[in-house]
Amino acid sequence: MPDPDYPTVIQAGDSGVMVLFGDSLDMSINNAAHAFDAALRVQNWTGVEEIAPAIRSVLVRYDPLRISADALKDKIIDLLSGRSWLEVEPDPNRRIWKLPAHYGEESGPDIESVARQLGKSIEATIEEHSQSKLTVLMLGFAPGCAYLGSLPKHWDLPRLDFVKPEVPPGSLSVAVRQTVLFATHIPTGWQTIARTPFLSFSRNTEPFFYLAPGDEITFEPIDLRTFKDLEREVQQGKQIVTPELPN
Numbered sequence: 001m002p003d004p005d006y007p008t009v010i011q012a013g014d015s016g017v018m019v020l021f022g023d024s025l026d027m028s029i030n031n032a033a034h035a036f037d038a039a040l041r042v043q044n045w046t047g048v049e050e051i052a053p054a055i056r057s058v059l060v061r062y063d064p065l066r067i068s069a070d071a072l073k074d075k076i077i078d079l080l081s082g083r084s085w086l087e088v089e090p091d092p093n094r095r096i097w098k099l100p101a102h103y104g105e106e107s108g109p110d111i112e113s114v115a116r117q118l119g120k121s122i123e124a125t126i127e128e129h130s131q132s133k134l135t136v137l138m139l140g141f142a143p144g145c146a147y148l149g150s151l152p153k154h155w156d157l158p159r160l161d162f163v164k165p166e167v168p169p170g171s172l173s174v175a176v177r178q179t180v181l182f183a184t185h186i187p188t189g190w191q192t193i194a195r196t197p198f199l200s201f202s203r204n205t206e207p208f209f210y211l212a213p214g215d216e217i218t219f220e221p222i223d224l225r226t227f228k229d230l231e232r233e234v235q236q237g238k239q240i241v242t243p244e245l246p247n
Contacts, residue, residue: 007032007080009073012059017072019058021085025150025177029056030137032085034214039083045075053213055137055147090135094214095243099198101130101172101219102227107195114174114191117157128152129193130219134179136211144183144201146211151177159189170196172219181211194219197230198241205237215243 003022006029012018019036022029037053040060047067052059062072103126104111115125134148151174159175164187167173171182173190180190183201196219200211211217222230230240 003086007036007085009076009080011069015062015064017060017062017069017076019060019076019080020056022056025055025137027135027150028086030135030149031088031090031214033058034091035083035088036080036085037213038091039079040076043075043079045072047072052140053138054140055149090216091214092246094216094246095212096246097211097215097217097241097243099196099217099219099241100222100226100230101194101196102222102224103130103194105224107224107227108172108193110173110191111193114157114193118154125193126221129155129174129179130221132218134217136213136215136217137178138213139209139211142182142184142186143203144199144209144211145186146181146183146200148179148181148217149177151179153177157191160191161189163187163189164192167192168195169199172196181217195227197227197234199234 007019007021010018010020021032033053033056037051037058040051040058047063048060049063050061060072104122111122111125115122118125132151137147137149139146155174156177157175166185167182167188169182169184171192172194173180173188173192175190181200183199200209202208233240
């Protein structure tokens with residue numbers, strides 16, 4: 001049942017308005033954020049400088065010299081009133097990705113620990129993770145960094161109690177029922193179980209960001225040799241994965 005307290009609109013600093021659709025990690029809430037983000041972008045309101053969707057919210061950053069906070073909130077509330085946002089279906093134009101991933105060994109140094117926490121074999125852990133249909137919940141923290149969810153409830157794993165100085169691009173790290181796909185060298189406190197040669201962010205080649213909120217992802221396990229071959233193709237500028245659309 002939809003929460004009567006949501007959606008709600010709050011001030012976010014001196015030049016931002018946050019639209020909140022819930023207070024938990026829930027796909028109906030995430031779908032609502034994605035749908036409202038798409039609806040906002042076609043409005044082209046004067047004074048709106050940036051729209052940033054997150055897991056359960058959408059931030060609207062504005063120029064106070066061009067539009068007041070009250071005027072912007074009135075527009076947002078009016079747009080919110082036109083639809084039951086928490087009942088929307090996933091975007092029918094979302095892209096479906098099947099990404100190659102090398103699990104364990106040098107690519108996934110925490111796979112053994114994760115399998116032990118799950119009470120599964122490494123093989124069963126890889127099978128369950130790779131076959132889980134995950135949604136790009138949001139992009140954030142670093143360029144191209146994609147938060148994917150949600151994994152089954154028993155994947156509600158803790159973060160590490162320390163921060164790794166760096167994991168390489170393409171690393172797949174897990175915690176709190178989510179998988180993060182990193183696109184750059186980056187520190188993390190999440191448990192790394194695999195690495196994909198696919199990079200969701202490019203500094204030099206358009207479209208720069210390949211994944212978008214709402215996209216769906218599954219993983220195809222590959223061996224280390226195949227990973228190295230595909231990694232070389234990516235370094236040569238080749239696109240190794242082509243997304244599909246829902247049937």
